[in-house]
Amino acid sequence: MVARALRALVILACLAVLPPALAPWAGAPVGSVAQAQVSPAPGAPAQGLSEAEYAQWETLARRAEAAVAEPDTTTLSLEQLRGRISDWRARFLAAQDVNQARIETLRSQIDALGPPPGEGESEAEDIAQRRQELNAQLDELRAPQLAAEEAFRRAEGLVSQIDRIIGERQADALLQLWPSPVNPANWPAGLDALAGAASALWEELDSALASPTRRDELGDRLPAILAYLAAGLVLLARGRHWMAVLGQRLRARARTARVERLLELAMSLGQAALPFAGLLALIAALRATGMVGLTGNALVGALPLAGLALFAGYWLGGRIFPADEAARPVLHIDPEHRREGRLHATLLGLVVAIDMVRQALLSPAAQSDAANSVLVFPLVLVAGALLFRVGQLMRRHPAAVRAENQGDESAAGFTDRLIGMGGRAATIVGLFGPVLAAVGYVAAAQAIVFPAVISLGLIALLMTVQRISAEIYGVIMRAPDEAEDALVPVLIGFALALLSAPVFALIWGVRDAQLLELWQRFRGGFAIGETRIAPSDFLLFAVVFAVGYTITRILQGALRSSVLPKTRMDKGGQNALVSGVGYIGIFIAALLAINSAGIDLSSLAIVAGALSVGIGFGLQNIVSNFVSGIILLVERPVSEGDWIEVGTTMGIVKAISVRSTVIETFDRTDVIVPNADLISNSVTNWTHHNLTGRLIVKVGVAYGTDTRKIERILTDIAEAHPMVSLKPEPYVLFRGFGGDALEFEIRVILRDVNFILKVHSDINHEIARRFAEEGVEIPFAQRDLWLRNPETLWSGQAGDRGPRPPGAEVATAREARGALTAEDMAELSSGDSDTDSGGDR
Structure with a gap:
């Protein structure tokens, strides 16, 4: 399982790192396999499968039904049967479309004859005879389709039964209780297995050395062997140092920090690639000796993937836990913990590599349960401890982010929280995996711990590739350091996450056949009535619509900039014409796309009619605004650039869209007015048709x-x-x-x-x-107040003060005027006052 997941991981890494031009080549085998599964076999007759082919299928189906009913049938036999049945199922699916065009033509001919007569009714003899002939032809053409559909259903049922049996067996294997590896009584079984493998290697080597022919071949190949050995040892010993020196020289010439980081990343990849190349050279030297037997070949065959796992752990540890702060670490932890993280990542790669060698050298199927339990437990224990510690380091990241932002809980983003959750899951797996193995559930522990380790490696690879894409995007666009949060790098990361989903499924034990089954179902699409819609139809729809949309926009641009300015049409009319061309073009593009994809909308008419009632009530305002927008474009009571007044809003029309109109007021604020308001309410247009x-x-x-x-x-x-x-x-x-x-x-x-x-x-x-x-005077408002009874006001305000001196009458009026409040002045001016108006006095 680990080797299979690593192979899938290698494919994903190649697709992510290689140039985009190589991606179709890298994905060609998958597409070719899927095509072989879906397409009918070469040479199949146009009218469907022959009777001989159906006889072959009948034999295979009966054999499969007998194998399913037999409990002793091996899982390998079931897998082989499933593969053959899947091939037949794909052929049956393709045969269901045979004669489809002719069938559609016959159905249209029958419909043209009108509905068949009801009970007790009759029709013209020639029409009845013609209807009978067409129905007979239709039944004859549909016979291959019906046979293919029946065979397809039978194959589908057999595949489902086989998948269920294999799934149940896998679940039983995971829950099987093996002898406890912590029981000393089981240790000799593991030691005997190791001793047996070592003895087999020694016997193969001794037998090869005893053969004169092998010795002569070894002498002939000695120069090549020495060359491989020298290259391998030099690369293993000095490869990292050479790349480090080269990296320092290149980074010294870098003009920007982003280019320097890209060079450092490339050199770090070289520091892992050169030693790995040295390991491959040593393996080539070992193969060239000719001294390797069956057991040795199994061991040597596992070494490349084991070495890849080791150096991948080393390189990913350096990317996630970099030593240099300038590399912008993914995890916000201190340098001491980053150094610890690099060590743990390398050790995890080493544990995975040792497990791969163990599976190749000591086949689990050839060993007893006690031996497998004893051999697997140390690896599970070490991997669990390392996983537990790496999880703790990951859990420090969200806390460090919040600490850097003065304890703000919202500072930790979605990715930061995911890292914390992943760390928590890693600690749980690292703790309970060894406990399960110690109890005796070694298979379950192995199925949890090692996939968790490889999943962490895959996540680290995805984060590294996303960081690389962000850096490259920043260099190309000359964006600031925050470019990794731009749309393009985020979309690339999202696409990588989607592409990695099948790899995660393989890592956690999903069978290749199950993934292929999902892929076939995806390619087959889904049926709506008598219409089958496949992903290729959606792709064709998107391509045709995109082409039509692009042509529409080009035509709009040509009209707006080249054609209409040379006419006498006013600006508002030009904008209305351009908008109308856009709506019509998009509508035609949608119709052409639907027709090209072969989507039959007639089967959806009833559903659409039922939904239109509810949608009509819910979207009546939107529909009203849309229709009003069309009226505005046709009648043009309001055009872009007009000065209008709607209710309390006055300003210049900036844009008329499908739903609303944008008015820019004289305060430079935009007011969004629904189009229905411009049609149903009174609108004052100050510049309609002319500017006077x-x-x-x-x-x-x-x-x-x-x-x-x-x-x-x-x-x-x-x-x-x-x-x-x-x-x-x-x-x-x-x-x-x-x-x-x-x-x-x-x-x-x-x-x-x-x-x-x-x-x-x-x-x-x-x-x-x-x-x-x-000398013309512009007057301003003025009021003179003449009080009739100032004495009364004086007595009311100041009481009896005795006889008044001469002039007291004037003084009393002045004092009383000063004692009046604003309300008194208003009352006097409106009632008990004489008012005289005029100019200045």
């Missing part, structure tokens, strides 16, 4: 001023302004006698109403200047 508008300027002069003189002055001021239209000519009105002034109005038509405030201000400035030159 009327301006009214009110002005008052003091009583006694020559009114004709004022009229001439105001007329000259209005006509002199360049924004005022002379056709119709401006005119001045003497509106009436106000309470404080003689009231005049200037009424002018502006060439551009957008400048109404500016023109109003200019005219006011000019009126002030000309009135000052002509």
